[in-house]
Amino acid sequence: MTDTTDSSIDLVVLDMAGTTVADDGLVEEAFSAAAERLGVAPGSPEHASQLAHVRATMGESKISVFRHLFGDEERARRANSAFEEAYHDLVDGGRCAPLPGAVEAIEALRAAGRRTVLTTGFSRATQDRILAALGWQDLADLTLCPADAGRGRPYPDLVLTALLRTGADDVRRIAVCGDTSYDMLTGRRAGASVVAGVLTGAHGDAALREGGATHVLGSVGELPAVLAVADAEAARRPGAPR
Incomplete structure (x- = not known):
């Protein structure tokens, strides 16, 4: 696994429906x-x-x-x-599919040494049903639903539980990615430095930015490149580890 000593982001918390999984109504x-x-x-x-x-x-x-x-x-x-x-x-009934580029993005994030967590507003039973239908049981490092964290979105619990469960040690090194204003608010409340909205789901550009998005992306497939840029910018800041 790639060394992340100089990386600004070492934990990525991803929504499922509308972000990595096609909702299709x-x-x-x-x-x-x-x-x-x-x-x-x-x-x-x-x-x-x-x-x-x-x-x-x-x-x-x-x-x-x-x-x-x-x-x-x-x-x-x-x-x-x-x-x-x-x-x-x-x-x-087969009405469940990954969004284009989602699997590749998650694999790229993990290959770069970033821990990845898939989160949802659904129950554990529904989340597991989706993961099984897609064959995603081992795609991410961890999967979380509201019952695992105490409260769901827009509270910060899911993101903070991801930090605790994965052993991450700094909320500033977290990226949150989702398709709704509630995802954005959750990321902001948790202290994540990157809160990325995607335009493949429920809410549009204005709602995502109003929710607190630091970035608005066409899809989750753009996230690995965005985080690479964030890492480079962090490395250039005064006092950054060398």
């Missing part, structure tokens, strides 16, 4: 199935309002979204279970 389809199960008719004003909230909060822990939408804990958990069941059916 799966979240919205699974939400609609869950909402209908709880009596919210497709095409109704209530459904439209709830779907707008789902879109605005892409990246947030799904159970947190359902708590907001359905109020009491019992209904929220029923909705979350229905969502997961519908999402699993879509994944098992």
Whole structure:
């Protein structure tokens, strides 16, 4: 493995759906199935309002979204279970694929000596289903879901748990990459020095920058080169290790 003594970034925390995994509308389809199960008719004003909230909060822990939408804990958990069941059916039906360049980017990051962690707002069961469908069980150094960290996005817990679990020792040497404003806010709150938004998922340039993106990329495939530049800039700063 490459020596990273002089590197500014030694831990990369990557989102899954919309960042490394093609979403293809799966979240919205699974939400609609869950909402209908709880009596919210497709095409109704209530459904439209709830779907707008789902879109605005892409990246947030799904159970947190359902708590907001359905109020009491019992209904929220029923909705979350229905969502997961519908999402699993879509994944098992072949509706799951890596985004172009994602595998190559993760392999390049690891080859450069950077620890990589895949994170999600889904449950562990759903995350494992996606990883199995893609054959990604060993692609990254670690995978994390909200239950592993305590709280999901936009809290910093997932990123800080990645730091603790991988043995990284400085939040300033972390890069966070995702497709939503919540990913950006999470990275900022965790103290990451690189918070990169990608335009392959839920949110556009303006929302990513408003969330705190330091970089907006066309795709995760651009991230290894961005971090190489960040390393070079860090090495030129006064007091940098030689």
